[in-house]
Amino acid sequence: MKSHEHFLQMLLGLPEWEPGLAQRIGIKELSELLCCTPRNVKLILRKWEKEGLLKWQPGVGRGHHSTLTILCDVGQFLSDSFQQLLAEGSIREAVELLQHKSLPVNVKLRLQEVWNAQFGFVAEEGEARRQDVLRIPRERAFSTVDPAFVAVSAESHFIQQICHTLIIFDPATQSFRPQLAHAWESDREMTSWTFYLRKGVRFHHGRVLTGKDVAYTVQRLIDLDSPYRWQVEDIASIEHPDDYTIIFHLREPNGFFLHLAASIALSVLPYDVPFSEQAIVGTGPFRMMEFTEDRLVLGAFDDYYRERAILDRVEIWRVTAAEQTGMRYQLPEMPASSSATRECGDSLNIEFQEIGCHYMNFNFRKPGIQHDFAFRQAIKHLLDPVQMIAELKKEHYSPAGSFLPERSRQMTFAPSTLEEAAAWLQKSAYQGEAVALFYGEGKKCEEEAKWLQQRCQQIGIRLELRSMTKAEFLSELPDRHADMCMMGEVLQRDIELGLIEVYKNKCTMVHRFLDDENRARMDERLSAVLSLGKRDERMEALAKIEDELKDELWLLFIYHAKRIDRYHPALRGITLDSFGWIDFSKLWVKSFVTSL
Numbered sequence: 001m002k003s004h005e006h007f008l009q010m011l012l013g014l015p016e017w018e019p020g021l022a023q024r025i026g027i028k029e030l031s032e033l034l035c036c037t038p039r040n041v042k043l044i045l046r047k048w049e050k051e052g053l054l055k056w057q058p059g060v061g062r063g064h065h066s067t068l069t070i071l072c073d074v075g076q077f078l079s080d081s082f083q084q085l086l087a088e089g090s091i092r093e094a095v096e097l098l099q100h101k102s103l104p105v106n107v108k109l110r111l112q113e114v115w116n117a118q119f120g121f122v123a124e125e126g127e128a129r130r131q132d133v134l135r136i137p138r139e140r141a142f143s144t145v146d147p148a149f150v151a152v153s154a155e156s157h158f159i160q161q162i163c164h165t166l167i168i169f170d171p172a173t174q175s176f177r178p179q180l181a182h183a184w185e186s187d188r189e190m191t192s193w194t195f196y197l198r199k200g201v202r203f204h205h206g207r208v209l210t211g212k213d214v215a216y217t218v219q220r221l222i223d224l225d226s227p228y229r230w231q232v233e234d235i236a237s238i239e240h241p242d243d244y245t246i247i248f249h250l251r252e253p254n255g256f257f258l259h260l261a262a263s264i265a266l267s268v269l270p271y272d273v274p275f276s277e278q279a280i281v282g283t284g285p286f287r288m289m290e291f292t293e294d295r296l297v298l299g300a301f302d303d304y305y306r307e308r309a310i311l312d313r314v315e316i317w318r319v320t321a322a323e324q325t326g327m328r329y330q331l332p333e334m335p336a337s338s339s340a341t342r343e344c345g346d347s348l349n350i351e352f353q354e355i356g357c358h359y360m361n362f363n364f365r366k367p368g369i370q371h372d373f374a375f376r377q378a379i380k381h382l383l384d385p386v387q388m389i390a391e392l393k394k395e396h397y398s399p400a401g402s403f404l405p406e407r408s409r410q411m412t413f414a415p416s417t418l419e420e421a422a423a424w425l426q427k428s429a430y431q432g433e434a435v436a437l438f439y440g441e442g443k444k445c446e447e448e449a450k451w452l453q454q455r456c457q458q459i460g461i462r463l464e465l466r467s468m469t470k471a472e473f474l475s476e477l478p479d480r481h482a483d484m485c486m487m488g489e490v491l492q493r494d495i496e497l498g499l500i501e502v503y504k505n506k507c508t509m510v511h512r513f514l515d516d517e518n519r520a521r522m523d524e525r526l527s528a529v530l531s532l533g534k535r536d537e538r539m540e541a542l543a544k545i546e547d548e549l550k551d552e553l554w555l556l557f558i559y560h561a562k563r564i565d566r567y568h569p570a571l572r573g574i575t576l577d578s579f580g581w582i583d584f585s586k587l588w589v590k591s592f593v594t595s596l
Contacts, residue, residue, distance in 0.1 A: 006034055006044060007053060008081045012100060017074045022057070022067040075107045082111050086118060091294035091317050118317075131312040134587065137319045140442070142296065143470045145277055147267040148226040151474065151507045153490040156264050158316075161298060161584050163267035163282030166195050166214065167258060169494040174535060176258050180209060180268055180283065190253045195261070197244040201305045203270045204287040211240030216271035227506040228265030256530045256538075259497045285309045285585035294318050298584065310588040352563045355498070356490040357400040357408075361555040364515040368483045369435060374428035376553040379484070381421035382455045385558050386413050392451060400557035402546055403489060403499060408560060422459040434464045438482035441467050449486060474507065485509050486558070496535065499542045500526055510555060518554075
């Protein structure tokens with residue numbers, strides 16, 4: 001361990017940090033603090049005395065105690081140590097230091113200023129040239145960034161910065177734009193789709209993209225039994241007659257195939273590099289430099305086949321709620337007319353309506369009272385979105401009757417009473433048994449679950465709450481033990497594909513909680529949707545499926561979330577995605593907030 005790290009370790013274990021104050025402490029105690037032998041402690045103390053950090057007075061003889069006197073500026077030492085931890089990417093250790101219970105108030109304020117200055121837009125002066133860096137604080141733990149298994153909107157956005165798909169869906173025009181493929185076509189029957197790849201597209205490890213990489217990416221979804229496997233199961237064979245042509249032969253006519261080719265799950269990976277979540281290789285504008293539990297670091301890819309990103313590096317740091325700075329740096333992709341922006345002091349406030357909703361659904365794969373229609377009616381009346389929004393003071397939320405805010409705005413929401421809920425409960429077979437409600441982690445989700453629990457208690461339903469980490473959500477735990485679940489879905493920019501994913505993707509609770517009979521019935525309905533040639537026809541069919549879920553009370557819609565995020569007004573080149581995040585590759589900053 002380095003000398004300054006040892007000294008920091010000792011400081012954090014001492015009862016007093018005041019310079020010039022002699023405090024009693026023995027070699028044995030210091031040995032325990034520094035986790036080393038008494039002999040090494042003596043060597044370390046002599047070294048620190050030579051460096052002027054402290055004075056050590058050994059006790060000689062009975063009744064004479066050893067004393068230690070700190071000579072250095074403790075505040076400066078802690079500040080230097082804190083910055084060193086940040087520079088090394090030791091985010092967790094830095095936060096632990098910032099939150100240490102013995103930290104003097106003046107030192108904590110000093111470190112807090114350093115911490116706050118880390119986030120936003122930072123100009124780092126390097127040996128060769130200045131590095132323009134965007135640092136984003138994020139409270140939630142990182143989830144998987146494997147395109148074959150990604151299940152979180154933020155991680156989906158990160159993948160899009162690292163990897164590209166053959167084509168990309170443009171929600172503004174409801175059409176497709178070239179990405180790795182510059183052109184495409186199908187035969188008249190739409191059973192054969194041909195894509196023509198750009199030449200000279202390089203992966204981050206230097207090799208040029210070919211059709212073999214596309215074929216590998218498709219086969220990987222099948223081999224891994226990905227939740228997105230359904231998107232490629234219609235492919236009978238793949239042909240790549242040359243390096244820049246790839247042909248998909250389908251088992252059935254599929255006019256929806258372009259939507260699947262633009263799916264995040266089909267982000268093209270190289271066939272010659274073993275996949276690693278800590279070192280994903282793609283063709284996107286940023287390459288993965290680091291991925292740990294504490295941070296994700298993306299660096300601009302100089303050989304990107306389009307314009308090089310203006311930012312040199314993007315860092316997403318995981319921080320605790322207590323250490324959030326209050327400034328958010330993700331922005332939504334939407335027409336300007338649907339965003340309300342206004343200047344607010346030194347920040348820009350932007351409203352963003354998420355496409356998707358928070359909902360509750362019932363587990364039909366597990367025995368229990370949730371199979372009783374009258375019981376579900378009781379829960380429906382208890383879970384009144386209008387009352388929840390009002391009582392929990394969720395100012396930027398709106399009641400949901402659909403996954404789509406646009407549909408919900410056309411609906412009216414009649415208030416429910418506890419008396420109505422109690423009447424339905426009387427008609428049910430409920431006998432006072434515990435009902436398990438699982439919900440996502442975080443203060444907001446816990447608050448909503450406890451609100452429902454309190455209302456259930458008022459009419460005699462015993463609701464037991466269980467929060468889930470992301471890992472637990474993706475495990476079989478809720479399938480086996482939850483009777484009901486409160487979750488949220490944020491749809492990708494291709495709303496049609498997003499709605500189908502809700503029902504087909506094996507990660508969503510909607511799919512997981514359907515019994516075999518209704519899951520098979522859903523698959524038939526969706527196959528019929530995919531066979532329709534026009535978007536309006538498909539959206540109408542999807543609306544009917546959604547209404548059936550709602551009428552049968554398999555699913556209860558709760559609310560739509562509208563975020564108001566704060567950003568520095570120096571932000572320029574904003575191009576946004578449906579998950580509410582900046583396209584980092586287009587972003588630049590007129591003037592930098594901090595120089596390090």
